[in-house]
Amino acid sequence: MTEQCSPCKQLHIFEYSNNVKIIIHIDSLALGNAIGGTRMLPYDSVESAIQDVKKLSSAMSLKAAIHGLNQGGGKCVIFNPEKLHFNEIAPLYTSALNQLAGSFIAANDMGISIKMINDIRHLSPFLISSNQLIDDPSYFTALGVFHCIQYITKNHLDTTIPNIKIQGLGRSGAPLCKMLLDSGFKVSAYDIKVSHVEQFKKHPNFSALDETNWFSLPCDIFAPCASGNVITNSNVHLINSKFVCGTANNPCENMAVINTLHSHHIQFIPDFVSNGGGLIYAAGTYHQLSRKEIIDKIKNIPKLISKLSCSSSNMYVNALSIANEKISSFVNES
Known part of the structure; x- marks a missing residue:
């Protein structure tokens, strides 16, 4: 299901068996394709998961803009009431990313380790780890x-x-x-x-x-x-x-x-x-900037x-x- 919340905002809900839902909210594509982390937390309801993903994706838009990144803001949450292991959900997750064809670039967040993201990097070109093994943002x-x-x-x-x-x-x-x-x-x-x-x-x-x-x-x-x-x-x-x-x-x-x-x-x-700093690293890694270029940009945050x-x-x-x-x-x- 895709819901056009406004001219810029999009809510995508991919429903699978076992009540698993991959929920991706794109807050803005004004500055570039959206980028953000993926959370898998024990949400009480689908509604609370949607509320969380919308608030977080808005923060990603602001973060990308204030730090001069050519990225929009987005976020993904995984509604997983059956508490399936991420390995079982990974094919569904990467399928959802692939269906969005690059409008959302995904990193890890709470509930998902960097190892989980690195292990599935071959399943989608729209993970920040798709070009190389990465460190935790x-x-x-x-x-x-x-x-x-x-x-x-x-x-x-x-x-x-x-x-x-x-x-x-x-x-x-x-x-x-x-x-x-x-x-x-x-x-x-x-x-x-x-x-x-x-x-x-x-x-x-x-x-x-x-x-x-x-x-x-x-x-x-x-x-x-x-x-x-x-x-x-x-x-x-x-x-x-x-x-x-x-x-x-x-x-x-x-x-x-x-x-x-x-x-x-x-x-x-x-x-x-x-x-x-985490988003700067995620975007920089996806665009294959050097570690030094990324860290130099992070060191400039206090100038803001x-x-x-x-x-x-x-x-x-x-x-x-x-x-x-x-x-x-x-x-x-x-």
């Missing part, structure tokens, strides 16, 4: 946030060793934590999986947090690195940090939360700015923060305006 997402935190520390904080609080020590949170600890930062962190925290406990600059105190504990920079919507209307008043800058997509529940952070003088680095923080207005609003203007200008020209 999550590492490069973490790398971009690391450079942002370094920039914030140097230019906006009155301490050389700030305390960074990380929520989530998974595929992007763990490498971010390691980079920070290796560079002398103090890190406190919480993860619902105790095993994720254990690997860092012996480091003298690391503090493990528990579920009773992690959210409201004071810090200089709060780095959400798990699922989205962690900062909500009901808990935003508990945030006790100077900056919010992490790897998570859509960490704020809605625009009202972002405005509240701004009114409380908490700088929210737009997620589609800070976490752009400098540009966006020149005025006292809401940084997120500024970034949103710049990204949407880029997308609109291409739409109007075409």
Whole structure:
């Protein structure tokens, strides 16, 4: 099933046996073919999966535009209520990609490892791994946030060793934590999986947090690195940090939360700015850029923060305006 949501937006639902649905949302093709990750999470319903994929694909459009990538935004989620192994779903997944004939280029995301994507690279030319075996884009997402935190520390904080609080020590949170600890930062962190925290406990600059105190504990920079919507209307008043800058997509529940952070003088680095490293790597790899070219581009992410923080207005609003203007200008020209 294909649903034309607007002149630019497309929702594709590929239905298979065992109630498996491959759901792909293309948010924009204005700047090029859409690119984005694929999630396989235990969604409660098809409706919640569709809601997630639409919100995530919109973030991909903004991310591609703000970072100057010649790509549109898209996302895929796999609705898998029978909990089939990805190996069973892979032929269906790659068939869906092939039917879209390149309008969507897929990477991995939550629930799908980089090994899974590399193992099926021969089944579709529309995977970011189709030209070569690739590394996990999550590492490069973490790398971009690391450079942002370094920039914030140097230019906006009155301490050389700030305390960074990380929520989530998974595929992007763990490498971010390691980079920070290796560079002398103090890190406190919480993860619902105790095993994720254990690997860092012996480091003298690391503090493990528990579920009773992690959210409201004071810090200089709060780095959400798990699922989205962690900062909500009901808990935003508990945030006790100077900056919010992490790897998570859509960490704020809605625009009202972002405005509240701004009114409380908490700088929210737009997620589609800070976490752009993964998409930069995915697009660069697909277009066969060198690793050095990709990393150099990721190292330039803090320049966007400098540009966006020149005025006292809401940084997120500024970034949103710049990204949407880029997308609109291409739409109007075409």
